[in-house]
Amino acid sequence: MKQFRQIAERMAKVMLTLSGGVTSLAILLIIIFLFKEGLGLFNSAAVENGYALCIHSSNPTQQLSPWQIKRIFDWEITDWSEVSEKKGEITPFRLDEIFAMYPEDEFGEDYELLPQKLGETIAQNPNIIAFLPEQYLPNGNQSVKVLPVENINIADFFGGKEWLPTATPSPQFGALPLIMGTLWVSFFAILIALPFGLGVAIYMSELAGTRTRKFLKPTIELLAGIPSVVYGFFGLVVLVPLIQRTLNLPVGETAFAGSLILAIMALPTIITIAEDAMRSTPRAMREASLALGATPWQTIYKVIVPHASSGIMAAVVLGIGRAIGETMAVLMVTGNAAVMLTSLFQSVRTIPATIAAELGEAPAGGAHYQSLFLLGCILFVITMIISASAEFIAKKDHNKGI
């Protein structure tokens, strides 16, 4: 019997160790996968995979940045003198245009004459820049030059201000507006949620009667159980028009609407944790304060709040964590415009919303797909910093300030 119990205990021990190990391994693998996919972006060419840019061989242009390529094909840069020593109006050319110039049967059965025709077209026009699939490049043609393409670089990703991942020929991966958008929306969400959350926590732990408390606490915890898409729907239909009308704004889908929704979503976390921290103040400490002649209010802000300060900080940090990773509600109310935020009453695009909206149709393994993984890495690093600081704060001395 005793032996049997020993075996059972050892088995349980092994099982527990194993489950812990498997979990850690899974997390590690996810992180490795995330970073491997994400960092692949910097090995991708700045022009869509399988395509190349061709110019006339008399054209002295050596290299174009992704930003310049995009602006040329949007007809915003219209003259070669803006990007190189050459003069003359730029003619952007896409493959489809060749089919409007010749009847279909002139390209041959398997398009074997297509490269030749493309070569002729380029040779005729010294100002052309053609965006062509690599398999149809007019290789033998002397008057055609293939423009070398650089890889997407780190500075363009973290410093770029345009997020146009599906632009052809040159997608723009400027993540700065997304990173800033995420941080600002979360920051203001906490700025709104903190005073309310603390107020409610103080009320519930110190002032409310037992019956009120018994009613309030489950109600607030219920808030945490509402699916985020419901919050988003509420925000889009109620909050957005309300903000627009009362503040007389041109658009209601703003960073402010996002912050407000996130604040509501972060409240239950903040309230519950802060309240628990305050209630854990030893009875002796409260009574000592009151016995020394302090009023209840003085007791709250001189004794209880300082004692609970590490718990309150943890509440704030976890609230931020909740806000930063939130996807659906933000996707619905912020308008998702990838712009650099100059005011709170502007539309904004966050990282989670971008991943959710775009990953479904991004071709697996392509630059767009990798860029979304890299965004995921950034989000991971941000939340890791936050939870590390939560850990650090929670470990701090409880009796600080007394």
Added chain:
Amino acid sequence: MLPLSQKAAEEFMKALPSATVTVTGGGSGVGIAALLEGTTELAQLSRKIKFDEKNKLKEKRIIAKEITAAYDALAVVVYPSNKVTNLTREQLEGIFTGKIKNWKEVGGADLAIIPYSRETSSGTYEFFKESVLRNKNYMSGIMSMPATGAIIQSVSQTKGAIGYVGLAYLNKEVKAIHVSYDGGKTFVAPSVTNAKNETYPIVRPLYYYYNMAAEAKVKSFIDFILSDKGQKIVSEIGFITVK
């Protein structure tokens, strides 16, 4: 296009209980990829097959047959009390690429224009970009909404808004713009009649592609969609019939 195939498959199986049709979604690119891999016999596309895709089919020696099952028109919508009714393609291009920023530049009130777009993953986004913007990029920082319903909702509550939706989604909460593709000579209202007689310009065909080798398998379903009964489903869903 997915709702059409789903509804049609449902009705088809009711009419012919021995047949089974399984419909899955995922986007036009996914459809062609499945046809290439041989995991499907019939692909539904809300755009014409791309040049590279045609090539890949050729490499695999798959002869794909194209069937136009229905048409879908895109309507440009604005806030209901907006004074502007007519816009040319060039003006729309200016608005969505960010060159035209105020309604007074196109004959409206002095009010900032707020263009709403769909997310990049949507076929509608690509089609509008090709047809109206002539392949130029949308302005950076355009408002992008995850669904057509969200566009209607936002346009109906934002005074300076402009957006685009499928014809079937038009309702009284938004105002549809009359569009001109001939430089302002004729402006045409988006409607089923105008799309059918080809006067309304922003119309895209919806296709089925199937492997000729599997024709016997899919023929009866294709025939069903092109029949009167099938085309009735097309108009019920809000698309435009082929006949």
